[in-house]
Each structure stands twice: as C-alpha cells, then as structure tokens.
Amino acid sequence: VRGIFEVDEITMLACPDVMRAYQEQILNLDQVHGIIELMISMCEGSASGDIPNPPNRMVVLDAPPDAVKPQQVVEWLNRFNRRSMFAALYYPWIKVPNPRDRGNPILVPPCGHVMGVWARTDETRGVYKAPANEVPRGVIGLGYDTNFREQELLNPLGINCIRNFPNRGIRIWGARTLVEPDKTEWRYISVRRLISYIEKSLELGTQWVVFEPNDQDLWARVTRTVSNFLERIWREGALFGASPAQAFYVKCDEELNPPETRILGRLYIEVGVCPVRPAEFVVFRISQWNGIEDSE
Incomplete structure (x- = not known):
C-alpha cells in the first residue's frame, strides 16, 4: 500500500480485494481492520514528511461481506471504531454480471464503481459536486435493498447507501465522510475534496x-x-x-x-x-389556501 503514496497524482484510494480476502478467509477481521487503518492514516497525511502533506487523498471503504443488514453494518463500524474526514464508507455490496457465467451475477464490493462515479462527477461537474444521486454503471442489483427508515439509521453515522428507486434505478444515495458526527464542517465528501483540491492547487501554483x-x-x-x-x-x-x-x-x-x-x-x-455544500435534504412546506385574502 505504501508504494501507492509515492505517486502524487493519486487522489482516490480503494482496495476491494481486502474484503474479498476476508470473504475467502485469507484474512481475519482484525487484519482487515489493520489494512483499512493503514490506508486511512496515509490519506490523512503526516507531519513527518513520509506521506504527502497537506493530504490530497480520500479512501473509499466497503462494508464486510457478512454485514448484510443495516444493523450489522452499524455493529461492524462500532467495532472498527475509526473515524476520519478522509474516508467514505459505502453499503451494500452490488451485483454485477459474472464474466465467467453470464447467467449468474456476482456480488462485489462497491468501492470500484463508486470511484468511477467520483471520477465521472469530477469530469462533468467538478470536485465541488457531491458524488451522489448518480447511477453506478454496470450494476444490475444490490446485495440488500435499503429502505427509507433504514437509511435514516445509516446516514447520520456516515454510511452511504446505494439504493434502488422505482422508475429511477440504482443510485448512490449518500455523500458523507466518516468524520465524527459532531464535526459538521467536514461532513460531506465534496467539501473535503474541494478543500484538498484548493490546497494542492495553491501549493503547485x-x-x-x-x-x-x-x-x-x-x-x-x-x-x-x-x-x-x-x-x-x-x-x-x-x-x-x-x-x-x-x-x-x-x-x-x-x-x-x-x-x-x-x-x-x-x-x-x-x-x-466558503465552500458550497450539497442540498442533502429538500424541505417542502405545503398548506391549503382558499384563494381569499383576509381584509380589515
């Protein structure tokens, strides 16, 4: 992993094989946590000079394959007990066509497709646009269909859901970092990446x-x-x-x-x-009116 950080141009990091190795029992959960901790720490930067500073990278994380239901993801995140504004967590795993058997789709970690959405959003809109309400291409299903109530549980904890909406298809429906919930200034991925972009641009410029x-x-x-x-x-x-x-x-x-x-x-x-922030919630105020103005 450390070799990746010798390349300054890298701004997004993911390692889907970590969860695959855990699924195949090549790694245990503590080893998985150790690798994730290394990736997060290296994205956060280091004052020692070993790692680029100011930091200009974010890591995209996956939930474990055995954390299928929302409550299981919450329990895993509490056990991992690591927060960072330079990390983003996505759930659930996604179904994609099996290149070896087209009749049987396979479940894969979502981080690779999420990074594709990040890159596409950067190109079409800019890093200031939240990479959410976007379609991850090539996804034909989800490992778990999260509903609105379950999202209400996950979203405040920084767990970004991928959901299937009627007539709209599968969309990424979260744009939060894994920062501590009380640090609201670094809540959104787009804000963290915009500030990193500005810092790096000013350093080079x-x-x-x-x-x-x-x-x-x-x-x-x-x-x-x-x-x-x-x-x-x-x-x-x-x-x-x-x-x-x-x-x-x-x-x-x-x-x-x-x-x-x-x-x-x-x-x-x-x-x-003063960075722009995503309109995460749209509030409608609806009232009934008889069309007659009161007059004195």
Missing part, C-alpha cells in the same frame, strides 16, 4: 514564489495569483457567495510576515474560503 525577494511587491503578486484562482472556481460554482468578497479572502502582508519570519526565509499566506 505558487512554486514560482520560492527564492523571490520577500517584500511588499511579492506579497501583492501572490495575493493577485491566489485571488485569481479562487475567483475562477467561485465562478464555476465551487464557492458560496454572491460576490468574490463573500466567497473567499486572501491575506499576505507585513502582519503575517514580520521581520522574524522573513529572516527564516518563510512566506505566509492566509486563505479563507
């Missing part, structure tokens, strides 16, 4: 700054560069606000870069953004 004279002229040029990038993604719909001033701010001045930091050869840039 400001490489020209290195070894430039650290003065007011440089601070102004850096501010313009970063502001132009953020305004572009605001116009694309990634940031919330009626104007750029409401959507983000960029600060690079003498207050952030006093003489003691300039002596150390450092340049500090402060950036704040």
Whole structure:
C-alpha cells in the first residue's frame, strides 16, 4: 500500500480485494481492520514528511461481506471504531454480471464503481459536486435493498447507501465522510475534496514564489495569483457567495510576515474560503389556501 503514496497524482484510494480476502478467509477481521487503518492514516497525511502533506487523498471503504443488514453494518463500524474526514464508507455490496457465467451475477464490493462515479462527477461537474444521486454503471442489483427508515439509521453515522428507486434505478444515495458526527464542517465528501483540491492547487501554483525577494511587491503578486484562482472556481460554482468578497479572502502582508519570519526565509499566506455544500435534504412546506385574502 505504501508504494501507492509515492505517486502524487493519486487522489482516490480503494482496495476491494481486502474484503474479498476476508470473504475467502485469507484474512481475519482484525487484519482487515489493520489494512483499512493503514490506508486511512496515509490519506490523512503526516507531519513527518513520509506521506504527502497537506493530504490530497480520500479512501473509499466497503462494508464486510457478512454485514448484510443495516444493523450489522452499524455493529461492524462500532467495532472498527475509526473515524476520519478522509474516508467514505459505502453499503451494500452490488451485483454485477459474472464474466465467467453470464447467467449468474456476482456480488462485489462497491468501492470500484463508486470511484468511477467520483471520477465521472469530477469530469462533468467538478470536485465541488457531491458524488451522489448518480447511477453506478454496470450494476444490475444490490446485495440488500435499503429502505427509507433504514437509511435514516445509516446516514447520520456516515454510511452511504446505494439504493434502488422505482422508475429511477440504482443510485448512490449518500455523500458523507466518516468524520465524527459532531464535526459538521467536514461532513460531506465534496467539501473535503474541494478543500484538498484548493490546497494542492495553491501549493503547485505558487512554486514560482520560492527564492523571490520577500517584500511588499511579492506579497501583492501572490495575493493577485491566489485571488485569481479562487475567483475562477467561485465562478464555476465551487464557492458560496454572491460576490468574490463573500466567497473567499486572501491575506499576505507585513502582519503575517514580520521581520522574524522573513529572516527564516518563510512566506505566509492566509486563505479563507466558503465552500458550497450539497442540498442533502429538500424541505417542502405545503398548506391549503382558499384563494381569499383576509381584509380589515
């Protein structure tokens, strides 16, 4: 697994063979948890420098094959007892055509198809669009048909359901990370991936700054560069606000870069953004009206 993290371009990680190995009794559940823990920890980044920092990856996880019903998935997640804004969990397993026997579909972990939906959404809309209410292509059935009440149990825990809807087909019906439930700012996959995208883009887009004279002229040029990038993604719909001033701010001045930091050869840039969040719940207010206005 560690070899994957030598490739900077990787932004999505999954390992469906982990659950397959557990299904075939090649690995036990504790070993599976150890591998998942390694993947999550490496996606979170490391201050030691062994792993890219800031982190720019998320891992897509599968429920175990023996966690068929919703309550079993909840029990497994409680036993695993690991939360992270850099992980997303999907349930249930999905049915796909069997390449060896077309008459008998097989159940496979959903992470591969989910990553395909993530990539397709990135290309057609952008990382700021939640990869949900989307059709995973090639899926012909589900290992378990989750209903609305069961989703109400799973969704607050960060378990993203794949559901079959009448007349709409099979759709991914969840867009949450596995972050702790009280950390609402990192609840959604699209928000976490957007911030990672911005961080990585700014890191790469400001490489020209290195070894430039650290003065007011440089601070102004850096501010313009970063502001132009953020305004572009605001116009694309990634940031919330009626104007750029409401959507983000960029600060690079003498207050952030006093003489003691300039002596150390450092340049500090402060950036704040307001990401858009998915409309997870649509609330309709319905009332009856007789069409007659009351008048005094």
